[in-house]
Amino acid sequence: MKYVLVSGGVVSGLGKGVMASSIGVVLKACGLRVTSIKIDPYLNTDAGTMSPFEHGEVFVLDDGGEVDLDLGNYERFLDVKLTRDNNITTGKIYQSVIDKERRGDYLGKTVQVVPHITDAIQEWIERVAMIPVDGKEGPADVCVIELGGTVGDIESMPFVEALRQLSYRVGPGNFCLVHVSLVPVVNVVGEQKTKPTQHSVRELRGLGLIPNILACRSTKPLEDNVKEKLSQFCHVPAESILTIYDVSNIWHIPLLLRDQKVHEAILKGLNLLGFAGNPELQEWTARAELQDKLSYPVRIAMVGKYTGLSDSYLSVLKALLHASVECSRKLMVEWVAATDLEDATAREDPDAFEAAWNVLKSADGILVPGGFGDRGVQGKILAAKYARENRIPYLGICLGMQIAVIEFSRSILGLHDANSTEFDPDTKNPCVIFMPEGSKTHMGGTMRLGSRRTYFHMADSVTAKLYGNVGYVDERHRHRYEVNPEMIDQLEQAGLSFVGKDESGKRMEIVELPGHPYFVGVQFHPEFKSRPGKPSAVFLGLIRAATNQPIFGMPHPSHNKIATRNSMSNGTAAPLKSFMNGKINGPLRTSLYSNGNGVHI
Numbered sequence: 341m342k343y344v345l346v347s348g349g350v351v352s353g354l355g356k357g358v359m360a361s362s363i364g365v366v367l368k369a370c371g372l373r374v375t376s377i378k379i380d381p382y383l384n385t386d387a388g389t390m391s392p393f394e395h396g397e398v399f400v401l402d403d404g405g406e407v408d409l410d411l412g413n414y415e416r417f418l419d420v421k422l423t424r425d426n427n428i429t430t431g432k433i434y435q436s437v438i439d440k441e442r443r444g445d446y447l448g449k450t451v452q453v454v455p456h457i458t459d460a461i462q463e464w465i466e467r468v469a470m471i472p473v474d475g476k477e478g479p480a481d482v483c484v485i486e487l488g489g490t491v492g493d494i495e496s497m498p499f500v501e502a503l504r505q506l507s508y509r510v511g512p513g514n515f516c517l518v519h520v521s522l523v524p525v526v527n528v529v530g531e532q533k534t535k536p537t538q539h540s541v542r543e544l545r546g547l548g549l550i551p552n553i554l555a556c557r558s559t560k561p562l563e564d565n566v567k568e569k570l571s572q573f574c575h576v577p578a579e580s581i582l583t584i585y586d587v588s589n590i591w592h593i594p595l596l597l598r599d600q601k602v603h604e605a606i607l608k609g610l611n612l613l614g615f616a617g618n619p620e621l622q623e624w625t626a627r628a629e630l631q632d633k634l635s636y637p638v639r640i641a642m643v644g645k646y647t648g649l650s651d652s653y654l655s656v657l658k659a660l661l662h663a664s665v666e667c668s669r670k671l672m673v674e675w676v677a678a679t680d681l682e683d684a685t686a687r688e689d690p691d692a693f694e695a696a697w698n699v700l701k702s703a704d705g706i707l708v709p710g711g712f713g714d715r716g717v718q719g720k721i722l723a724a725k726y727a728r729e730n731r732i733p734y735l736g737i738c739l740g741m742q743i744a745v746i747e748f749s750r751s752i753l754g755l756h757d758a759n760s761t762e763f764d765p766d767t768k769n770p771c772v773i774f775m776p777e778g779s780k781t782h783m784g785g786t787m788r789l790g791s792r793r794t795y796f797h798m799a800d801s802v803t804a805k806l807y808g809n810v811g812y813v814d815e816r817h818r819h820r821y822e823v824n825p826e827m828i829d830q831l832e833q834a835g836l837s838f839v840g841k842d843e844s845g846k847r848m849e850i851v852e853l854p855g856h857p858y859f860v861g862v863q864f865h866p867e868f869k870s871r872p873g874k875p876s877a878v879f880l881g882l883i884r885a886a887t888n889q890p891i892f893g894m895p896h897p898s899h900n901k902i903a904t905r906n907s908m909s910n911g912t913a914a915p916l917k918s919f920m921n922g923k924i925n926g927p928l929r930t931s932l933y934s935n936g937n938g939v940h941i
């Protein structure tokens with residue numbers, strides 16, 4: 341096994357995850373099989389109990405692992421399926437060592453950070469690196485390891501020491517270290533400053549890790565004299581110093597690395613020169629260029645709770661992007677804080693209320709993503725109601741599906757107090773209930789998690805067709821509540837259609853509203869399996885419906901000329917400029933690295 345370690349220095353949030361995934365893309369394009377491991381030096385066993393607002397979304401894997409969102413980047417970029425063990429946390433390592441100690445496996449020894457924790461880390465890495473993740477047999481050729489945090493942090497020390505030992509043990513031809521650093525431009529003259537990188541490399545060397553490649557984040561390409569200086573002070577050849585400058589979209593990053601010959605430096609470091617081909621990356625190039633060229637917008641209102649941090653819904657945004665690019669549309673995500681749609685806001689902050697409703701009403705499609713807790717639930721119900729009554733394409737994911745059912749029960753069945761027992765435990769009309777197998781006392785890892793099968797019960801339903809009429813689909817789950825099986829007959833008689841169910845036929849997985857242009861709710865999270873070039877079926881349906889393209893089959897040949905739903909209703913295409921200048925979600929429209937907040941885009 342060959343290892344590529346990606347570490348970070350100076351500041352966090354340099355986009356190490358995207359860098360590491362992009363390196364994987366380039367190596368894969370050289371013909372190598374690539375797997376990856378993300379190290380998170382925090383004490384949580386997994387990301388399942390962490391707030392998306394603080395830490396970004398919780399990514400869910402096929403095996404039910406609730407992991408750091410960077411694993412989503414790896415899965416999307418490398419088109420692989422990772423396991424929960426591909427995300428190492430301090431918590432997991434300590435737990436395994438303490439379990440071993442309790443079993444008496446250390447035979448009376450004093451159990452210490454060095455060597456017991458550091459050994460456990462190395463064993464974990466070497467074991468997990470061998471797990472095939474690309475659907476083929478046998479282990480990958482290269483394992484890209486991303487070390488979270490910044491070198492020098494107290495909490496990452498055991499990992500740094502373990503990786504030092506690993507690099508020494510496997511030898512220089514099997515271990516290549518890419519250090520991601522920052523070259524700030526501080527004064528008006530625009531001088532690129534190397535000192536922070538020098539310090540960070542000194543720190544790295546002091547800990548016994550020697551960088552083969554420096555990847556420097558800067559706004560513009562590094563000047564030659566800056567590279568020379570870095571090379572001299574950091575002992576890294578100038579041709580192995582790369583600049584990761586701001587680009588128009590994330591898909592350019594692998595191309596940027598390839599153009600600076602990252603593969604040559606890595607293959608040299610791994611003694612693989614001559615064994616691997618040249619990375620062509622034609623598909624990536626085409627996709628990156630297409631995304632830049634798209635100008636006709638599709639406006640999707642995201643009605644959620646964590647609208648302040650786009651990382652909270654990262655995979656949903658990615659899935660929307662994949663589907664929009666497939667439909668040749670420029671994605672514009674309009675954030676709507678669900679609470680702003682509620683009556684209380686109308687009283688307390690009428691401007692915010694009006695603005696939120698205006699955004700919702702001008703959207704081509706509405707998406708209510710997954711969520712927990714009762715904040716904003718009423719606003720989400722109002723958004724689903726608006727979509728249903730006004731025939732606006734709607735996609736409800738997990739909580740968004742439950743919301744659609746609550747709204748229908750209230751408005752159509754007339755059950756005014758219909759609710760989920762998550763929000764009102766005493767409701768007389770519990771249309772969404774706690775699942776029998778759940779736990780109310782232990783939050784970590786106790787939901788219905790991971791890949792589960794949904795069987796289509798109606799062959800001619802919209803989603804069955806979108807998924808290609810294959811009878812069933814495997815998607816990832818993360819929920820504690822479900823639609824109340826006892827209310828299904830009542831809901832179906834009133835017009836709602838439960839077209840997808842689990843193997844027992846009792847658990848509802850997909851709901852549709854027949855006769856509506858596109859009204860779909862899914863209990864699973866289709867966003868986790870969407871890939872660039874292979875968009876998720878239900879997201880594709882939403883974007884096609886929102887842009888008046890035929891929902892099934894190939895896009896209309898002149899789709900780029902079709903006006904959006906809004907502009908059609910005005911009779912004229914809305915001027916492009918007004919969309920371009922609008923107040924839109926910053927992150928999706930800015931480059932990967934230009935928002936400076938460490939947001940993964």
Ligand code: GLN
Nearest residue numbers: 710711738739819820821
């Ligand atoms: N809170 C809901 C449940 O537990 C929805 C979860 C989600 O949207 N991921 O069922």
